Amino acid sequence: MADLLKLNDIKTWFSNGQRPYHIFGPCSAESPEQLRKTASEIHQNFKNVVFRAGVWKPRTRPNSFEGVGAEALKWMQEIKQEFGFKIATEVADYQHVESCLKAGVDILWIGARTTVNPFSVQSIADSLKGIDIPVFVKNPINPDLALWIGALERINKAGIDKLGAIHRGFHMTDNGPYRNFPNWNLAIQLKATFPDLPIICDPSHISGKPELIPYIAQKSIDLDMDGLMIETHYNPSVALSDKQQQLTPNQLHNLINNLKPKRKTSSNIDFKTQLDDLREQIDRIDNDIIERLAERMSLAKRIGDNKEKNGITVFQVERWQKILNRTLKNGKALGLNDKFIFDFLNSIHDESIRQQTTDHLSE
Ligand code: PEP
Ligand code: MN
Numbered sequence: 001m002a003d004l005l006k007l008n009d010i011k012t013w014f015s016n017g018q019r020p021y022h023i024f025g026p027c028s029a030e031s032p033e034q035l036r037k038t039a040s041e042i043h044q045n046f047k048n049v050v051f052r053a054g055v056w057k058p059r060t061r062p063n064s065f066e067g068v069g070a071e072a073l074k075w076m077q078e079i080k081q082e083f084g085f086k087i088a089t090e091v092a093d094y095q096h097v098e099s100c101l102k103a104g105v106d107i108l109w110i111g112a113r114t115t116v117n118p119f120s121v122q123s124i125a126d127s128l129k130g131i132d133i134p135v136f137v138k139n140p141i142n143p144d145l146a147l148w149i150g151a152l153e154r155i156n157k158a159g160i161d162k163l164g165a166i167h168r169g170f171h172m173t174d175n176g177p178y179r180n181f182p183n184w185n186l187a188i189q190l191k192a193t194f195p196d197l198p199i200i201c202d203p204s205h206i207s208g209k210p211e212l213i214p215y216i217a218q219k220s221i222d223l224d225m226d227g228l229m230i231e232t233h234y235n236p237s238v239a240l241s242d243k244q245q246q247l248t249p250n251q252l253h254n255l256i257n258n259l260k261p262k263r264k265t266s267s268n269i270d271f272k273t274q275l276d277d278l279r280e281q282i283d284r285i286d287n288d289i290i291e292r293l294a295e296r297m298s299l300a301k302r303i304g305d306n307k308e309k310n311g312i313t314v315f316q317v318e319r320w321q322k323i324l325n326r327t328l329k330n331g332k333a334l335g336l337n338d339k340f341i342f343d344f345l346n347s348i349h350d351e352s353i354r355q356q357t358t359d360h361l362s363e
Contacts (some may be wrong), residue, residue: 005152007196008161010134014198016048021164021200021227023088023107024252025052027242028065029072037234039079041249046256050107051076051085052229056096057241058113065240073103080104088136093120094127101131109136110151112168112205116140121151125158134162136200143170145186149193164198165190166229167220169206179208179245182216184223191224198226204245205231213247214255221262230255296348297355304356314356320349 014021024042029035039051053076057067076087088107091097092114100108114120115138128135135155140147148165156163167187169180187199201220203213217228233239236246247255266272307314324345331341 003153005156005163005194005197006161007156007163007194010162010164010198013134013162014050018048019226020221021198022046022049022256023052023200023227023229024049024232024249025088026233026239027054027204027231027246028057028067028240029053029055029075029089030065030068030240032075032078034234035072035075035079036082038232038249039083039085041234042232042252043083043085044249045253047084049085050088051079051083052088052231054241055089056092058090058092058111059241070099070103073099073105076105077103080106091124094123097124097127101133105133107134107136109166110138110155112138112141115151116142116147118147118150118154121154125154125160128155128158128160130159132162133160134164135160136164136166138166138168138202139170139186141171141180143172143181143183143186145189148186148190152194152197164200164226166200166202167206167225168202168229177212178206180206182206182219184219187225188223200227200229201225202229204229204242204247208245210245210247210251213245214258217255218259221259224262224264228256293348297352300352301355307356314353323349 010021024046026034026038035053042049042051053072055067055072055076056069057065059066073089076089079085080087086106087104088109089100089105090111091100091108092111097108110121110124114124137148137151137155140151152163152165165187167182167190169175169178170183170186172181172183175181187201190197191199201217203216203220206216207213213230217230220228230252231242231246232249232252233243233246234249236243236248239246304314306312324342327345328338328341332338
């Protein structure tokens with residue numbers, strides 16, 4: 001279990017206290033003109049957003065565009081002055097932090113390729129001691145919640161209390177239609193661990209293409225995430241990085257307009273009564289499931305004792321296959337998803353085996 005983070009209320013400084021928190025802007029800062037054109041088109045529809053641009057770009061291969069470097073921070077400052085946007089950029093080491101602080105960058109974020117490395121994160125954390133600046137930590141590339149939490153804790157321990165997380169998807173062996181598989185469950189677990197930590201969704205890096213962005217953005221709202229980071233370029237077709245996934249400011253405007261906001265609660269009495277009733281039923285079923293699982297485990301233990309007395313192996317593949325086939329068939333007939341049933345049974349079976357073996361190991 002993670003220690004609680006010491007957090008300051010981020011709402012008081014982010015977009016004038018309004019949720020959702022929006023961070024829009026190009027993947028990379030390419031030129032003063034590119035930044036200005038993009039910022040000015042975004043500004044036509046959004047006044048209170050944070051403007052993002054990558055100044056140092058962590059790229060998979062060395063010969064791709066690796067960002068303009070510190071020079072682009074001057075251009076970012078100009079955007080801040082001209083349009084009144086707060087500005088945000090990615091930092092990957094302590095020198096980046098130093099340059100950003102000098103240039104008046106308002107928000108720093110740690111990228112997915114940096115979060116994976118505790119040495120890098122610690123070195124950034126050390127350089128932030130005594131500084132009051134909001135920092136967002138993107139999830140690591142691999143689906144490792146502890147690594148994500150560890151990075152947040154390192155930054156928080158350095159005294160940064162305006163802290164947030166960015167969910168940008170995970171690289172899996174099979175990413176399905178996504179560039180990075182969303183694995184919503186990990187973001188939900190992060191929220192459950194730190195209920196006050198804002199989590200922003202980055203549908204651009206999850207989707208990798210514009211078509212999927214609206215679906216991912218809406219899903220993040222349905223899951224009560226706190227905002228969106230969306231890559232936006234005045235002309236994505238000439239972008240020097242991530243050109244396939246950036247939206248034009250106009251597409252961005254349409255996207256945001258078409259999202260359906262969701263509330264946490266409602267004052268509608270019928271809705272509330274029905275919700276309470278359904279939740280009560282679910283609570284009862286959860287209790288039944290737990291009781292039945294406990295009964296199942298104690299039967300498994302008795303079988304384990306018998307097997308031990310008779311010198312029989314704990315794991316019996318034919319029996320296990322029979323259970324799987326029967327339950328998958330029944331589950332399917334009841335409209336339950338195969339993978340869900342499979343994972344559920346596997347987890348029960350793992351625990352049965354553990355119960356049947358650990359007792360005897362400790363004897
Ligand atoms: C980015 O935001 O442009 C970026 C490099 O993101 P990530 O660290 O999520 O890959
Ligand atoms: Mn990018």
